[in-house]
Amino acid sequence: MRRILGLCLIVTLLGLAALPMAGRTAAQQTARGGALTFATGADPDSLDPQNTQSNPGEQVNRMMHENLIRFNAKMQLEPALAESWTASKDGLAWTFKLRKGVKFHDGTAFDAKAVKYFFDRVLGDEKPFKASLYTPVVQGAEVVDPSTVRVILKQPFGAFLFIMAHSAGAIVSPAAHQKWGKDLALHPVGTGPFKFVEWVKGDHVTMERNDAYWGGKPNLDRVIVKTVREDQSRVLMLESGDADLIVNIPTEDIPRLRKDARFTVESTPTARALFIVINVKKKPFDDVRVRQALNYAVNRDAIVKELFQNNAQLVPGPVSPLQNGYAQLPGYAYDPKKAKELLAQAGHPALKVKLWSPKGRFVKDYELAQAVQQDLAAVGVEATLSTLEWGAYLAATKAPAEQTDRELFLLGWSPSTGEARWGTFPLLHSSQLAPKGDNRGFFASKVLDDAIDKATLATTDQSRLGALREVQQIAIKEAPYIFLISPNMIVGTSKKVHDVVNLPLELTYLTEKSWKDK
Amino acid sequence: MIAYITRRLLLIVPVLLGVSIGSFALLHLVPGDPAMILAGQEATEEVLARIRHEHGLDRPLPAQFAVYLGHALRGNLGISIQSRQPVATLIAERFPFTLRLAFLAILVSAVLGVVAGVIAATRRNSMIDLAALLASLVGISLPIFWLGLLMMLVFSVRLQWFPAGGHGTAAHLVLPALVLGASSSAVIARMTRASMLEVLRQDYVRTARAKGLRERIVIYRHSLKNAMIPILTVFGLEFGYNLGGAVLTETVFSLPGIGRLIVEGIFARDYPVVQGSMLVVATTFVLVNLLTDVAYAFFDPRIRYE
Numbered sequence: 001m002r003r004i005l006g007l008c009l010i011v012t013l014l015g016l017a018a019l020p021m022a023g024r025t026a027a028q029q030t031a032r033g034g035a036l037t038f039a040t041g042a043d044p045d046s047l048d049p050q051n052t053q054s055n056p057g058e059q060v061n062r063m064m065h066e067n068l069i070r071f072n073a074k075m076q077l078e079p080a081l082a083e084s085w086t087a088s089k090d091g092l093a094w095t096f097k098l099r100k101g102v103k104f105h106d107g108t109a110f111d112a113k114a115v116k117y118f119f120d121r122v123l124g125d126e127k128p129f130k131a132s133l134y135t136p137v138v139q140g141a142e143v144v145d146p147s148t149v150r151v152i153l154k155q156p157f158g159a160f161l162f163i164m165a166h167s168a169g170a171i172v173s174p175a176a177h178q179k180w181g182k183d184l185a186l187h188p189v190g191t192g193p194f195k196f197v198e199w200v201k202g203d204h205v206t207m208e209r210n211d212a213y214w215g216g217k218p219n220l221d222r223v224i225v226k227t228v229r230e231d232q233s234r235v236l237m238l239e240s241g242d243a244d245l246i247v248n249i250p251t252e253d254i255p256r257l258r259k260d261a262r263f264t265v266e267s268t269p270t271a272r273a274l275f276i277v278i279n280v281k282k283k284p285f286d287d288v289r290v291r292q293a294l295n296y297a298v299n300r301d302a303i304v305k306e307l308f309q310n311n312a313q314l315v316p317g318p319v320s321p322l323q324n325g326y327a328q329l330p331g332y333a334y335d336p337k338k339a340k341e342l343l344a345q346a347g348h349p350a351l352k353v354k355l356w357s358p359k360g361r362f363v364k365d366y367e368l369a370q371a372v373q374q375d376l377a378a379v380g381v382e383a384t385l386s387t388l389e390w391g392a393y394l395a396a397t398k399a400p401a402e403q404t405d406r407e408l409f410l411l412g413w414s415p416s417t418g419e420a421r422w423g424t425f426p427l428l429h430s431s432q433l434a435p436k437g438d439n440r441g442f443f444a445s446k447v448l449d450d451a452i453d454k455a456t457l458a459t460t461d462q463s464r465l466g467a468l469r470e471v472q473q474i475a476i477k478e479a480p481y482i483f484l485i486s487p488n489m490i491v492g493t494s495k496k497v498h499d500v501v502n503l504p505l506e507l508t509y510l511t512e513k514s515w516k517d518k
Numbered sequence: 519m520i521a522y523i524t525r526r527l528l529l530i531v532p533v534l535l536g537v538s539i540g541s542f543a544l545l546h547l548v549p550g551d552p553a554m555i556l557a558g559q560e561a562t563e564e565v566l567a568r569i570r571h572e573h574g575l576d577r578p579l580p581a582q583f584a585v586y587l588g589h590a591l592r593g594n595l596g597i598s599i600q601s602r603q604p605v606a607t608l609i610a611e612r613f614p615f616t617l618r619l620a621f622l623a624i625l626v627s628a629v630l631g632v633v634a635g636v637i638a639a640t641r642r643n644s645m646i647d648l649a650a651l652l653a654s655l656v657g658i659s660l661p662i663f664w665l666g667l668l669m670m671l672v673f674s675v676r677l678q679w680f681p682a683g684g685h686g687t688a689a690h691l692v693l694p695a696l697v698l699g700a701s702s703s704a705v706i707a708r709m710t711r712a713s714m715l716e717v718l719r720q721d722y723v724r725t726a727r728a729k730g731l732r733e734r735i736v737i738y739r740h741s742l743k744n745a746m747i748p749i750l751t752v753f754g755l756e757f758g759y760n761l762g763g764a765v766l767t768e769t770v771f772s773l774p775g776i777g778r779l780i781v782e783g784i785f786a787r788d789y790p791v792v793q794g795s796m797l798v799v800a801t802t803f804v805l806v807n808l809l810t811d812v813a814y815a816f817f818d819p820r821i822r823y824e
Contacts, residue, residue, distance in 0.1 A: 039772075045556075045600065053558040132562040182602065201601065201611060202774030202782075203685070226684065228772040232667050233683055237772075240674040240682040391550030391787055398554070416560060426560065436563045 034516045035222035039234045039243040043202055043227045048185040049170035050128035058167040059507040060205050060225055065170035065190030068096055069161055075322055075418050075504055077161055081171060091156030091459035098147045102214045104173035105195045112143040117174040130168035158458035162417040193218040193512035203227060219515035244497050247508050249490045251309055257492055264495055267311045267488045268502040272414035273320040274362055275481040277441040281401045284348050291479035293342035295332035297379040303371050304485055307364060311488040317476040318424055320486035322504040325420030325468035331476060331483055339379040355383040356409040361390045363487040369410050398434045401442050418505055420468045421455045428480060443480035522823035526808050537800040541793050542583055552599045552787035573599050596790035605794035616775035619694055620760035626699030627706050635710020640737060657704030666697045666770035683772040698767045702756040709752045713745040746817045754810030758803045
């Protein structure tokens with residue numbers, strides 16, 4: 001009996017030991033070669049990184065171009081074309097040691113001159129769209145030696161490394177820029193793992209393997225990024241095998257695809273915050289008690305669980321958890337009783353408000369506004385909900401205070417630098433009031449301005465993060481928005497596809513490590 | 519005949535002028551700022567101002583229209599605000615897709631519609647007639663979006679016969695042509711049936727039969743040819759609708775045609791792209807109508823254009 005038991009034990013142990021090994025040999029055998037078809041919702045706006053401002057453009061650019069510094073999937077900074085960097089004590093001079101032996105796709109060398117060329121371009125007369133990220137901050141760059149660059153700032157800037165990791169910080173071949181000028185957008189030349197082949201507008205971009213890539217030869221031979229506008233068409237393309245990778249899967253389709261053994265569905269938290277901006281210039285929203293009451297009235301847990309089926313994160317303040325600098329603070333709990341009390345104290349036990357929302361610009365935007373509308377009704381705030389097409393919505397929510405009757409309006413913001421200073425400064429600083437800036441609710445507070453400025457000028461990470469924490473504390477207390485949630489990005493792949501990057505900036509792309517089963 | 523065609527061609531000029539004024543006025547009546555949409559939410563006021571200046575959007579509207587008209591008269595359709603490419607290039611890249619699709623769709627509907635219509639007319643009130651009527655009713659009523667997705671589900675996902683969207687091979691065009699052709703075939707089938715019933719009652723058809731001609735010749739040579747005039751009119755109209763209505767099919771099947779160019783241009787307030795595309799579509803519409811009128815003379819030699 002004992003022997004049998006012992007035998008059983010040995011067999012079980014052997015079995016247990018063998019199981020993960022069997023799994024490993026089957027699943028981790030990286031395959032080389034093959035083409036991957038990636039279906040995305042819109043055409044790139046440009047393939048010149050300094051002129052690109054949409055996610056469909058940025059994610060294609062990130063396969064062909066690289067920055068000095070990049071984000072990893074957890075939004076931490078890591079070396080890319082720069083191997084290391086140091087800052088002077090006053091935070092004004094940044095020295096980058098560059099990776100040696102890197103070549104652009106056109107065969108020219110990547111070196112300190114190419115980096116200086118990048119700064120000369122964004123600071124110069126050409127003024128590409130994204131130059132505005134760098135012009136307020138950077139004075140200029142100088143070549144120290146072929147593999148060392150020094151960048152001089154106009155003032156200390158706490159988030160400097162983040163603007164260098166921004167998609168617009170990609171280093172383009174100077175030779176290509178000189179050759180193509182304005183048409184660089186159609187002839188991109190970078191150092192990335194994939195080289196440009198063709199762009200058939202409205203249809204697809206094709207890239208091929210860059211055999212000379214410094215990080216090793218990429219596994220995939222080709223990547224074809226197709227523009228497929230209709231959500232349902234993308235899902236059907238995945239199911240029919242016409243696409244290997246699709247983005248923005250509608251929430252309703254997730255359970256069905258998850259059940260199918262042929263597909264993997266990834267739901268990744270993002271840096272985007274969705275919120276309802278409050279026009280504080282309109283009465284009674286100038287009263288902080290009213291704004292706080294609106295925040296207490298909303299049941300965010302129910303929104304995350306039911307409306308988003310858990311494909312969203314709760315956001316307590318103006319900054320979402322995946323923005324660098326997010327501070328874990330208690331936000332507004334769901335407390336309709338307290339909401340009613342505050343409204344009564346402010347002298348508005350019943351209130352009629354206008355609520356605006358776009359439809360289809362953000363995941364479930366209009367449904368989200370409807371959920372808020374119901375919650376508000378429960379505390380005696382009757383909201384009339386209306387929508388506008390996105391182009392008109394952008395204009396209507398930016399009109400100056402004296403020309404608008406907007407009150408509450410839903411917006412989303414994903415700071416493309418991945419950090420909280422860019423998640424708050426453009427939206428809440430009093431120097432950024434609409435129509436000039438993006439402070440569309442006209443919130444202005446000296447204390448908040450000071451805290452944001454402190455974060456802007458910080459010379460250490462510690463002081464930057466401390467100041468940003470203060471920014472979030474003040475913002476939560478002052479409640480310039482109804483704080484809501486952060487929607488996940490939902491990406492589906494065939495089970496054959498491995499090592500896709502889903503960056504929380506809502507960018508999905510492939511690297512030299514991505515591969516596909518034969 | 520030649521004088522007639524020349525006169526008709528000259529008429530295109532006022533039509534295009536009307537289309538230009540109409541599309542310019544409508545586009546600028548819609549709220550929204552192309553610069554804001556192009557530069558995104560994060561753009562600074564400086565960038566917005568530069569985009570507006572670059573495309574002359576900071577000038578008064580009459581001046582903008584005058585510039586546009588002046589350029590258009592010299593064959594220059596302007597530069598796209600979104601892509602900074604010449605509008606003419608964008609249209610030249612995209613229009614062939616839509617033309618091909620509209621052509622195939624009208625071919626599909628011609629074959630399906632005329633055959634179904636003739637059969638229905640010759641077997642009036644039979645089960646076949648009833649079935650054809652029902653099918654055409656369904657064909658007219660089905661929304662293209664729904665039909666397209668359903669076809670993809672059946673023929674691409676389940677049966678794997680055709681690719682789910684995209685282009686490149688002949689197989690890519692089968693489903694879109696069927697979907698776009700579906701409603702046209704229904705309209706054409708109904709028109710063919712009605713027109714055939716009319717003709718079949720005529721004396722010359724009875725005479726043809728009395729002469730002992732074979733039924734097939736009576737139907738196709740004597741009757742159908744005479745019944746063709748109203749059917750042709752519908753052909754012309756449907757082709758025009760297909761050009762404009764192709765946008766839904768193009769969206770479902772991810773074809774980079776001019777329909778999508780126009781709709782995306784409207785969302786982006788890309789005025790030059792929308793205006794240029796409208797001119798091209800309007801011109802095609804007018805030319806197809808002219809072609810239809812000329813074709814009348816072929817089917818009915820009594821029609822002469824002086």
